[in-house]
Amino acid sequence: QKEVEQNSGPLSVPEGAIASLNCTYSDRGSQSFFWYRQYSGKSPELIMFIYSNGDKEDGRFTAQLNKASQYVSLLIRDSQPSDSATYLCASRGSGTSYDKVIFGPGTSLSVIP
Amino acid sequence: EPEVTQTPSHQVTQMGQEVILRCVPISNHLYFYWYRQILGQKVEFLVSFYNNEISEKSEIFDDQFSVERPDGSNFTLKIRSTKLEDSAMYFCASNREGADTQYFGPGTRLTVL
Numbered sequence: 001q002k003e004v005e006q007n008s009g010p011l012s013v014p015e016g017a018i019a020s021l022n023c024t025y026s027d028r029g030s031q032s033f034f035w036y037r038q039y040s041g042k043s044p045e046l047i048m049f050i051y052s053n054g055d056k057e058d059g060r061f062t063a064q065l066n067k068a069s070q071y072v073s074l075l076i077r078d079s080q081p082s083d084s085a086t087y088l089c090a091s092r093g094s095g096t097s098y099d100k101v102i103f104g105p106g107t108s109l110s111v112i113p
Numbered sequence: 114e115p116e117v118t119q120t121p122s123h124q125v126t127q128m129g130q131e132v133i134l135r136c137v138p139i140s141n142h143l144y145f146y147w148y149r150q151i152l153g154q155k156v157e158f159l160v161s162f163y164n165n166e167i168s169e170k171s172e173i174f175d176d177q178f179s180v181e182r183p184d185g186s187n188f189t190l191k192i193r194s195t196k197l198e199d200s201a202m203y204f205c206a207s208n209r210e211g212a213d214t215q216y217f218g219p220g221t222r223l224t225v226l
Contacts, residue, residue, distance in 0.1 A: 032213040043204050043217040044156060051213075088156060092213060099144070099161035099169040101215065106155060 002027040002097070004104035006089050012110045019076040021087050021107050026070070029094025033065060035074045036088040038106065044088055048074065079111045115139040117218035119205050125224045126195055134190045134221045136205030145188045146206040146215060147180065149173070156204070162188065195225045 003026045013019045025033070032051055036044035048063040050056045050072070056063045062075040072091075076083055086106040093100040118137045126132050138145050147159040161169045162180055179191045188207075192199055202222050206215040 034214065036217075038156075043202075043220045046214055046216065049214050090156075093169075097169060099146075099163070100158050100171065101146070102158060103148075103156040 002030075002093060002102055004089055004091055004102050006087075006104035006107045008105055009108040010110050011107055012112055013079050015079060015081060015111055015113050017079050017111075019079045019083065019109055019111070021074040021076075021089075021109065023072040023074075023089030023104055024070055025072065025089075025091045025102075027091065027094050027097075027102075028067075028070060030091040031094065032092040033063075033072045034090040034101075035061075035063060035072075036090060036103075037083075038086045038088055040086075044103075047087075076109075079109075081111045081113050084109055084111045115141075117205055117207055117216055119203075119218040119221050121221060122219065123222045123224070125226065128197055128225055129194050132192050132195055132223065134192075134203050134205075134223070136188045136190070136218055137186050138188055138205065138207035139209070139216060140186070142207035142209045142216075144168075144208045144210070144215075145180075145182070147190045148204045148206065148217075149201040150204065150220075151198075151201045159190070192223075195223075197225050199223060200225045 035048045050063040050065045060077045064073045088106045089104040145162045150156045202220045204220045205218040208215045
């Protein structure tokens with residue numbers, strides 16, 4: 001059973017600080033990774049996707065991927081109270097399971113004004 | 114900006130009844146998905162659909178579930194005989210060919226009494 005793991009939190013950071021969210025995955029063949037934000041009662045909203053080892057930056061968000069360690073992270077710079085949400089890490093399966101996207105349990109982030 | 118839409122937003126049904134959840138994916142997307150999220154739990158993959166057939170399904174997607182693309186725009190999930198444990202948010206998602214990133218609809222909250 002392929003899994004994606006995350007610390008459930010809650011993670012609390014003060015406004016303006018950097019929030020660091022981590023994720024590990026078990027399917028060594030996975031090539032595509034995603035970070036979604038989910039507000040309570042709402043659907044997941046795509047924030048970032050990453051395919052290559054290293055960093056990928058988009059505004060205040062930076063995704064990092066280390067395939068050797070099977071590790072994905074998301075950094076949120078200058079955290080705002082509106083960033084308070086649950087952050088979901090997801091990966092696509094490998095090979096014939098490519099169409100199967102596995103989500104982690106999510107990390108709850110609270111940004112304190 | 115095009116969006117995935119889902120109807121109804123909330124469905125209440127009696128145990129043993131059949132329900133059909135409806136989705137309209139983004140118009141140029143060719144890959145369609147259903148996920149569910151039981152309250153307080155993670156987003157779980159149910160099924161993916163491409164070229165008018167199921168491309169991948171999870172162990173949750175048993176004989177009680179079926180999917181259909183009855184016309185050029187709708188994508189439906191049918192649960193034949195609902196159980197109490199089917200109560201969850203059901204999300205539809207889609208992506209275009211050649212792209213990994215999925216976009217989610219707002220969800221249908223299914224309550225089985």
